[in-house]
Amino acid sequence: MRRLAKIVPILVLCGMTNNAWAAGLTATIDKTHATLEDQLLLTLEVTGSSRSEPQLPALPDFVVQSRGQSSQVQIINGRMRSNVSFNYILTPKKSGQFMIGAARVEIDDEVHFSKPISIKISKPEAIPQQNRPAFVLAEVNNETPYVGEQVVYTFRFFRRVQIANAKLDLPTFDGFVIEDMGEQREYEIVRGGQKFIVTDVKKALFPQEAGIINIPAAVLNADIFMQNRKRRRRDMFDDFFGSARGQTQTKVLRTDAMVLRVKNLPVSTQKSSGLIGAFDIKATLTKSQLRAGESTTLEVIISGVGNIQQITKPTLPQIKGVKIYEDKTSQERSMNNDRLRGQKTFRWAVIPLEAGLLEIPKLTLHYFDVEAGTHLTKHSANFLLNVTPSGEKEELRLTTSQNTKSAKLSVEILGEDISPIHEEINVLNAPFASNYPMALWFLFFFSPPFLFFGLFLNNKRLNKSSAERDSQRQSKAAKKALKRVQEVTKAEVQNNIELSAQTASQLVRDYLGDKALLEGRALTTGDVSKLLQQQSIPQELIQTIQTFLELCDTLQYAGRQTAESSTLSKQLPELIKKIERHL
Amino acid sequence: MNRISFITAIILSLSLSTVLALASENQSARNFLEANSTFQKGNYEDALKQYAQLIEKHPGNGHLYYNQGNTYLRLGRLGAAIAAYRQGLVFLPRNQDLKANLTYARTLTKDDIKPVGAHPLVETLFFWHYFLNQHELVLALVVINMLFWLSMACRLYFRGQRMFHWLNVGTFGLILAFGASLLVHRVAPQTIALVNEPEIEVYAANRVDSVVRFKLHAGSEVAVIDENQNWLRIRLDKTQEGWLEKSKVALVHL
Known part of the structure; x- marks a missing residue:
């Protein structure tokens, strides 16, 4: 325990010593004496846990350029030491004695400063x-x-x-x-x-x-x-190509x-164009003989040596009876014997509107001649236009557009705003769903189906009663027919063959009509045959019925009395029963 | 005597209710004219209150929402103006003034967001849903419903007539289309939120301490997909979603 008490303070002291040795800022420079032609390398080395860049002092007499940073970790006797070097190139602006002040850096909340460095910058050696x-x-x-x-x-x-x-x-x-x-x-x-x-x-x-x-x-x-x-002997450390x-x-x-x-230009009586050097002006006209309304091109070239960028477009005077339109301008420039040389070409379309002799006056160029040391003026040639009358009214063409489509302008939006509020009083009475009670809509919507179902039921009821009537007619047909056999018997007793045959024939037809839900008396013998065939009646029975009806017809219309004429009433019940069995 | 008294009472009550209704209409008309006059004088705050009172009385009148939108726009409240215009379009879907002012108001918004609405192709295919208001849809449905049952009745009495058969099929199809449209309006209306403040934050969750996913500016229209107390879950496009405070937006049910 006592031994431990001795070791701990030593360890703590070592630790403190280590920390004090580890943190710090050191400034170094590659040379303290240089000329204006040299550059100096300033290195700021930060030792300790911080990797932040130090703050340089003010260096107004130097141009400072950062050249990056490098870091290094060293382990000496088991103790680790890390440092970061920040490099700067200093280019002196003037000669003299200068002091590079203390750089500043903060490490673990503690501010560290480097030592100032004194350097001397001298003028370059007076070497020829x-x-x-x-x-x-x-x-x-x-x-x-x-x-x-x-x-x-x-x-x-x-x-x-x-x-x-x-x-x-x-x-x-x-x-x-x-x-x-x-x-x-x-x-x-x-x-x-x-x-x-x-x-x-x-x-x-x-x-x-x-x-x-x-x-x-x-x-x-x-x-x-x-x-x-000084030449020295190459030693073994020089590289092979002799960089030493x-x-x-x-x-x-x-x-x-x-x-x-x-210097200012000498005072001139003419308005200065700003051109300085040696310049010239020339003008040409493509044709001087033309008809009214025709076009000719006037070309003016200003060329020279000097500040050609100052060449401006000459002003053409107003000529009565002539329309003038500006055409494209071109420019050329080059260097010749270290002098800027060039020319500008200006063009106008000249259109005489009336016949006669017209003059295009000369154009004037003022400039300052450096070699002569005075202001000079040059003129272009003037031209006479001989204008003959035109066969057409050219003037009108000049004032109307050649292309009506291109004359149209696109609509330009000049301002944006909202549409005004709705002020009509009737907008309050506009119909909206919420203005009507929901029950009304339901009534409108559901009443048609109710009405339809009412109609449907009524229709059904009507159909049902009709069917019942038909069924009763069919079921009672035999009974009704048998009942009428007595009428045939009565006619036979009275020996009225025609009546008995007519009644028997009607009886059979009515019976078949009732069964088929048709008007029986309207049926012919042929109709009866077809009807029975549709009802799947045996052919033999159909033949029997057909024979019976033909007999009735014969007795009715021929009026002859035969053996069979008194047996109709006896055949009828049997015939109806046979048919009843199959229908 | 009793019967005469009863009939007299009914007639008097009907007359009274008619008189009251006419008086109410007259009062609304006066308020409307007064609100318009206030607007024209440039007193927009007062005009806004008057239009709000009118909308309370006539909640389905699109013209009032239009005027309210104009007032909001004059006051520089872009979000509320667009909300009023969109609400007005619910009742006046073909009104050109409403559409023009809505388009103008949208040009004043900062955010480059496509307004919430159906694709033009969908609008063309289901034109009745987008070009008729609910009142018109109900009216059309009632008329078509009558035609349908009339054609059904005709088929009872004129059996075998093909014309009534096709009339029946056609009207049934129209009932389905208009009925579905009305159902969508009533049962599943789309809700949109319009940013009512100069700038609001949209959070990742419905808490102010959650991550701010993005910011929206006045007048931006977003679809509401969920609601949780004072928070709305909104969808910006197919991928961007977030939560915003309900109090900072105006809601419109389409």
């Missing part, structure tokens, strides 16, 4: 240009131009060693209109006995206002292969800043 491996120059062809006069800015990069990753930042050229002068040009030159490769980048600048305009320095960043001045004889350095090359004194 021909002795340098690479250098840059910038120049303008005219340091005192007029407002709007073209100035050629040239950036030149001289080098006699290998370079890589070149990056050029040209100045912004505030106060100028800039025109590109094409691709960069590369050529070789001998300077001070040394052969250099030169790359030219050119811009055409047009100052926009009088006064002093500064052109800041152009900056070129490049990795330059520097050869060691030189090394790559990132250099920042700057041109000198320039100052331009821009």
Whole structure:
């Protein structure tokens, strides 16, 4: 227990020592003395549990670029140590003695600061240009131009060693209109006995206002292969291709800043067109002999060297009796001997409306000639139009549209709003389902089926009574017929053969009619035969009935007395019973 | 004497009820004119109250909903305006003013949501369901029902007449179509919710502490698929669903 009491404070002390050693921020720089052409590598190393980026101090005299981070974990004597390094490239803007202040980082709620570093930035060594491996120059062809006069800015990069990753930042050229002068040009030159490769980048600048305009320095960043001045023996650690004889350095090359004194143009009595350089104006007409209503094209070309972007369309004066329509404009531009050269072509369709001799007056161009140092005026040619009368009324065609379809305009929606409220008082009386009680709808809906069922039942009842009557007629047919046999007997007793035959015939027909639910007396002998056949009566019985009816007919119409004439009443009951058995 | 008194009482009560009904109609007409006048003067809040009172008396009048929708729109209450227009269309399904104002109001909404409604093909196929209001459907059903039973009766007396047979089949089909449409309106009306506030949140569950799935803005129309106390479960499209607070939307039963 006492031994444990001694060990614990030692362990705690070790732990505290470990923590105090682990957390911290260290700033290091690769060199404390450099030139304006050099870049410096600032490394901030954070040791401890934090991986957050430290806060850099203000560095107004440097351009700061982050170059990423790297982390490292070390285990020494069983103790782990981790650190994160943040790298920054510092590019000095000017020479002098500078202090890189303390960077700041927060680790485990504790703020840590790095130690400030003092560095000295000096101007590049005053080495003659021909002795340098690479250098840059910038120049303008005219340091005192007029407002709007073209100035050629040239950036030149001289080098006699290998370079890589070149990056050029040209100045912004505030106060100028800039025109590109094409691709960069590369050529070789001998300077001070040394052969250099030169790359030219050119811009055409047009100052926009009088006064002093500064052109800041152009900056070129490049990795330059520097050869060691002193040769030394190759040792076994040099690589096979001898990289030990030189090394790559990132250099920042700057041109000198320039100052331009821009002059105002001399005062002129003419209205200035803003054109500066050497210009010309020419005009052509496609035809000068034409009829009224016909068209001719006037073409005006303004060409020259200078600020051709300032060329504007000349104003054609109003010509009485002539309609003028503007046509398309075209432009051409090129670089010739570092001067911007070009032309603009303007066209008009000229249509005389009446016959006669018409004049298209000359057009005027004012510009400032730099070489002469004065304002100049140039004119185009004037033209005379000989207009003969037209056979048709061309004037009308000029004022009417050729294409009626294209003359129509699509309807443009000028505003959107809602339709107004409904104000008619009768909208309150509009019929709606909820205005009527539900019972009324049910009454309307269910009354028709009730009515139908009433009709249906009545119809059924009527059909039923009719069937009953038919059934009774059929069942009582035999009885009724047998009852009438007495009438036949009576006629026989009275020896009235015709009457007995007529009654017997009617009796049989009535009987068959009752059975078939037909009017019996209307049946002929043939009808009776067909009817019985339909009822599946044996052929023999049908024959018997047919023979009986023929006998009756014979007795009735012939009036002859035979042996059979007095037996009709006796045959009848038997015949009816036979039929009754089959129907 | 008793019989004379009874008849007199009936006549008096009928006359009184007629007089009361006419007086009520006159009062409604006066209120309607007054509400319109208030609207025209630009006093939209008061006009809104007056239209609401009229709608209470005439709940099936689409013109009143139309005027109410216009008033809401003038007040900048887009959700309520669209709700009023859609409710008005239930009663006036072919009214062009209603359709035009509804279309205009929908152009003012922020959310790019397709309004709740049937596909145009479905609307064409079942045109009577979408182009007739319930009153017209009931009226048509009653007339067609009468024709059906009349044709049935004719078949009792004119047996074998094919014309009555086909009339019977045709009217029966129409009864089924119009009856089904009315049944859908009455039994299973579609409910839509219209966002009545500038912006509301739609939650994953019916609790304010649940995840906010998306937000809707004034005037957006969504289909209601379920209701749980003060919460509505809504469907944005075939996949997006969520819960929103009932108090923040206006409901319309189509």
